[in-house]
Amino acid sequence: MSQDIRALATEILALCTQLEETCNDSGIPSPSLTTDTKSNFWSKPELATTRTTALGLLDHLTTLLQGPHDFLHEFVSSNWDHGALYVFLQSQTLEHIAQTGRSSLHDLSKHTRIPEDKLSRILGLLRCRHIVAEPERGVFSLTAVSEELLEDGDFCAWVEFQLFETRVASAHLADALIHKPNGYADGVSGFKEGWGMEMYDWHARYPEKGERFRRAMRGVSRALDPADSLLESWIDQHPPTSRTKIVEIGGRYGFASVSLVQKHPDLSFEVRCDSQDFLDRGSAQVQSGCRDRISFTRCPSLFDSQPVEDSRTVWVYVIQNLFWNWSDVDVIRLLRSLKEVSDKSTRILVTDGVSPLSGEFPAHEEIAYRRRDVTTMTMHNVKQRRQEEWVAVFGSVGENVQVETTFERSSHVCKGLWEIRFGGNGSD
Known part of the structure; x- marks a missing residue:
């Protein structure tokens, strides 16, 4: 010793x-x-x-x-x-x-x-x-x-969120797991066990805490989320075809398009979301010189078939940090709606969290990713998918689905970018 x-x-x-x-x-x-x-x-x-x-x-x-x-x-x-x-x-x-x-x-x-x-x-x-x-x-x-807390208000909001909501939720995870059944589809989150309702409903009831959470997610994403970097790298490495429109679907607390439109003057963007509040928040962040190249569209349901004209105008669909708390069934349902208006030149880019294999990284790095596993379970009763689970879901969309994966990680999260194409032979 x-x-x-x-x-x-x-x-x-x-x-x-x-x-x-x-x-x-x-x-x-x-x-x-x-x-x-x-x-x-x-x-x-x-x-x-x-x-x-x-x-x-x-x-x-x-x-x-x-x-x-x-x-x-x-x-x-x-x-x-x-x-x-x-x-x-x-x-x-x-x-x-x-x-x-x-x-x-x-x-x-x-x-x-x-x-x-x-x-x-x-x-x-x-x-x-x-x-x-x-x-x-x-x-x-x-x-x-x-x-540091004084100079970065959004990061301070994240610290306060961790000190309050998550401490109570984590204290109730054990009780939540006693419930039967207690699977991901039919169980109860630690947050609901502790607070009496799911997190997003609780934040809607207490808007000052909801606003703090939005700031917290903005702060931690800006500092530690590699999703934007993955998208930037992909766009830089793939010159657009004759189509130059990117459609982003979803986005609860931030849209990738808001930053991408400022960096790519040769591209146009449309954000589709089922919440007018989220769309208004995103629109307010767009610089005036870029407003003619980005639009914000409210969709009553993200599952509705996409407009037929997409097949002639859309180059890339972006789905960032949306699927992490969706069921496999819903993920497949949305991707099939995109498949209906896509051809071989259309790309779908999904960025989301990945749960790496046990021992894939040294323990002092892996601990952050294992915390992320417990976080999603505690706060939402959902799991971070492993790479093979992501690929299996995407492969279930239909025949001849091709998938290419790029990974990037920070001290906070391991992220994947999956480029999905319809048509061709097989998948990787």
Whole structure:
């Protein structure tokens, strides 16, 4: 065991030395948690692999040093850290400290109406987590960690969503799984078990939480979702035919077309969705110079047969982040409606999450994808399909379906882009 610990520590030291040398050679400032930190240490692609490998080894070393009992104790005790952080955000303590630079406990108590003794204990825990600093006794300031929450409001909304809705839902997953039947088609989500209704219905009832969720999804997608990158790469690698129209179908909290129309002046776009509210939100984000090349169409049902004129005008259909919570039957039904108005030159691009095989990635990378599996189960009682499940669904649309797959992953999610063609021989 001591040799294992020594070997891990030696490898971690070597990786940290490598990081330091790369930073020195490239002029990258060393990381710091002080406010106004401008280091791009955490975002530089050339450091990413070394950083994540070192973090994975460090996590393994930490677990070995703790032992089973202490590991489990620390693992579950972070619940209280999360509760303290939610108080910090909901009470606007973050904003008040930011406005003043340094705030006394007395001023913060007066501002938040939280008794000083209680607030001191909350801030004391957050200080241990490097979320606030205490440069003088009873005086608090921000750190680079809390500044991140201040500077990116959408990401902060995602943090609050995780601290509130998902904590309650995850606490009720065990009870949800007791119900019989408890399959994906006939079971109950942890969210519904905890909140009494499904998540989207709950957000509709509490619109302020619904708006926070929309911001949260926008923030996490912008930072961590590779779907847009996959679509961009495909379009760059496939010059359009005589047809130059792209039709996007669906899109609950964001449309790929809104960004694509700004980057591809030679293409036109149409967004089709069953929600006028979502269409209005998407339309509001389009730059004025692009409005003549994008339209937004409300479809009472996405399953209705597509317009016959599509067979003469549409080059590509885009379906981004739509099928993840659809049944196989509904996925096949929509794709068959597109098949009716497609020919051999039409392409359908589906981008969605993939559950990778167990052990396909190192544990420190795989954990994010396994969390995603549990997230979709807890929040919606649906599963992330594996690659073979996706291909099987697409193959069920009809004969002579061809499928080509491209994968891309981030620290948050593994995404696939499936190019679907009708006609020809076989599929791959």
